[in-house]
Amino acid sequence: KAGVTQTPRYLIKTRGQQVTLSCSPISGHRSVSWYQQTPGQGLQFLFEYFSETQRNKGNFPGRFSGRQFSNSRSEMNVSTLELGDSALYLCASSPRGDEQYFGPGTRLTVT
Amino acid sequence: AQSVAQPEDQVNVAEGNPLTVKCTYSVSGNPYLFWYVQYPNRGLQFLLKYITGDNLVKGSYGFEAEFNKSQTSFHLKKPSALVSDSALYFCAVRAALRNFNKFYFGSGTKLNVKP
Numbered sequence: 001k002a003g004v005t006q007t008p009r010y011l012i013k014t015r016g017q018q019v020t021l022s023c024s025p026i027s028g029h030r031s032v033s034w035y036q037q038t039p040g041q042g043l044q045f046l047f048e049y050f051s052e053t054q055r056n057k058g059n060f061p062g063r064f065s066g067r068q069f070s071n072s073r074s075e076m077n078v079s080t081l082e083l084g085d086s087a088l089y090l091c092a093s094s095p096r097g098d099e100q101y102f103g104p105g106t107r108l109t110v111t
Numbered sequence: 112a113q114s115v116a117q118p119e120d121q122v123n124v125a126e127g128n129p130l131t132v133k134c135t136y137s138v139s140g141n142p143y144l145f146w147y148v149q150y151p152n153r154g155l156q157f158l159l160k161y162i163t164g165d166n167l168v169k170g171s172y173g174f175e176a177e178f179n180k181s182q183t184s185f186h187l188k189k190p191s192a193l194v195s196d197s198a199l200y201f202c203a204v205r206a207a208l209r210n211f212n213k214f215y216f217g218s219g220t221k222l223n224v225k226p
Contacts, residue, residue, distance in 0.1 A: 004154070033214070043155075043201065043216040056213040090154055098162065098205070099145060100214065102154035 001026055004103035006091050012109045018079040021106045025072050025093030031055075032074040033100060034066060037088040046089075049074055078108075086110045113138045113206045117217035124192045125225055132187040132220045134202030143205035144185040146176055148198050149219075155201060161185060172196070192224045 005024045013019050025032050033056075034046040045058040049068035066076045072093075078085055086109050092100035114137045124130045136142055143162055147155040159170025166178045176187045185202060202217040 035216075042218040045213060045215070048213065092155075098143060099157045099160050100155075101157065102147075104152075104154045 004091055004093050004101055006089075006103040006106050008106060009104065010107045010109075012111060013081050014111050015081055015083060017081050018077065019081060019108060021076045021078075021089055021091075021108075023074045023076070023091030023093075023103060025074070025091075026095075026101055029093035029095050029101070030072055031094040032068055032072060033092045033094070034074070034076050035090040035092065036060075037090055037105070038086075043090070046076070081110045083110050113204055113213075113215045115202050115204050115215050115217040117200075117202055117220045119220050120218075121221045121223065123223045123225065126194050127191050130189050130192045130196070130222065130224070132200050132202075132222060134185045134187065134217060135183050136185060136202070136204045137183065138204050138206065142185075144176075144178065145203040145205070145214075146170065146174070146185075146187050147201045147203060147216075149201065150198050158187070158200075192222075194224050194226055197222055197224045 007022045031050045033048040036044045047066050048056040052068045063079045068074045088105045088107050090102050090105045092102045094100045116135045145160045146158040148158055149155045158174050159168050161168045161178045169175045174189050178185050199219045199221050201219050203214050206213040
């Protein structure tokens with residue numbers, strides 16, 4: 001089975017712009033979660049989607065949003081980018097809600 | 112509130128020696144506990160999990176973890192470390208059933224295995 005894929009792998013944006021990140025889960029996995037990883041804050045949960053519905057949400061501002069399509073692919077959008085949004089964004093899929101399988105991440109740099 | 116603590120930012124061990132990476136947790140109800148490993152510029156890889164049953168859980172690459180309910184700990188162990196085990200290790204707990212798939216991760220422990 002193919003693993004979790006994320007595109008793009010690297011992205012450079014300027015402050016004030018918006019960005020969309022994409023995640024394709026492992027085939028058959030209906031749960032997709034997003035995390036932000038930074039050196040200072042570690043791994044922080046953004047949100048989780050299951051069957052096109054947001055089921056859980058972390059403590060991030062409304063600039064961070066996401067969606068999930070009928071084929072379980074998910075996108076994450078960040079509007080009005082700030083320097084502090086520079087991070088590795090990780091997507092993870094799960095078959096049953098126990099272990100998660102992570103993609104390689106998208107490295108976002110905001111200048 | 113659910114939380115995970117990894118008290119050591121870094122663990123140094125010589126190749127061939129046993130290693131332990133510590134994790135303590137706080138969770139409502141029965142814990143679902145996990146260990147993940149992250150290599151540079153890569154996503155996290157699942158190592159092992161504890162859901163129920165035997166307190167000693169065996170996982171990938173020769174790693175194992177011991178669940179201790181009284182001490183609320185889930186330490187990762189390996190009898191003989193390899194240089195290739197050098198990586199960042201994360202402990203995680205899954206929140207109670209109401210927040211079905213919400214995971215809380217520790218801050219990570221960098222493991223350095225020296226030849």
